Amino acid sequence: MTVGELERDRRRERFRDPGMCWQVGPLSVRVRTPSPWIADQLAFLYGPFPTLARETIVDVELGVEPRWPGRFAIFADGEVQYRRIPRAVAVPLVEWTLNVSAFQRPHQFFLLHAAVVEIDGFAAILPARAGQGKSTLCAALAHRGWRLLSDEVAAIRPEDGRVVPVPRPISLKEGSIELIRRFAPDARIGPIWPGTSKGAVAHVLPPLDSVRRAEEAAVPRWIVFPRWAPDAVPSLDPVPKARAAMRCADNAFNYSVLGRSGFETLANLVDRCECFDFGYGGLDDALHCLEGLRRAART
């Protein structure tokens, strides 16, 4: 049973009490809310994800409670995160809280702030800070034959170095929303939420294939540091592995927590990957360039 397969009233009831539980890759999530509107918005974003039994002990537990007039409070593990936020930013902030909560705990993984896509069994890891075009590129790749593993985090298993999918909705900002709408007309994009601290935000649903294959880990093959600039000519410049490792460590959520195991996982990751700086301006050029990596890997 998936979140979207539940009949609407039963689903709203489940969200109200004891909370809707679902699985996102290795993470289990529960959201409790008496708001039918929030329940419906989350059901849209997480429709294809498998539900879990109501008594499941989950990794991430959120509460979203209405506050008069037309505002919401968001809780994570019972702690208030936002006291009174307007309806217009409630959904992006629920997603954001889920993001933050999700990546504070699962220290069985090396967690790198990066988008991850896979093709032919090989993962391309795209570590980047905000504004480098990571999510836009990731959304484009996910709708042109690459499997979405994650828009936000490369969850790497120290035991075998594989990347475990966490295929949550992709958060797009401002001009990227229209760009992806034009680039991938088949992309399912939710409502635009104006007025967040990042400007207008919309969420691209992960392609169904990505959700269905959420238990299929992939072998990292490339680390690509994207850098978007208007009118940039696409370029792939090799990055020495030691430097790539330092940059990945800077982008990791829990490198310092993992200690020696984090270092070993990081060093093994760069050891098995080709590492590049990737400058790009247009999405078509970018995809063509990355397809070149794929072709080279096949030969």
Added chain:
Amino acid sequence: MIRSHEILWRHWDEGEYLVYHTGSGDTHLLNVVSAAVLAELERRPLGIDQLTRRVADALAVEPDAELATEIRRLISAFDDVGLVEPAS
């Protein structure tokens, strides 16, 4: 005499070294010279003169005053981040 703390190494033949200092949990990027200095101190505690000779051998350069100055600078930088300490 100076000695190093426990460190983990990775190297990919690209002229740079990645080291992990188990004491602090910090990771450092080293060039060939600084890696040679740390590698010698990891083998055994050494004074500056011995260290300069050994590093010069490892890098196939002259153990001159310029190298000794550079090694003193590196030792000071390593000391600042806790990679080395005085050995009694």
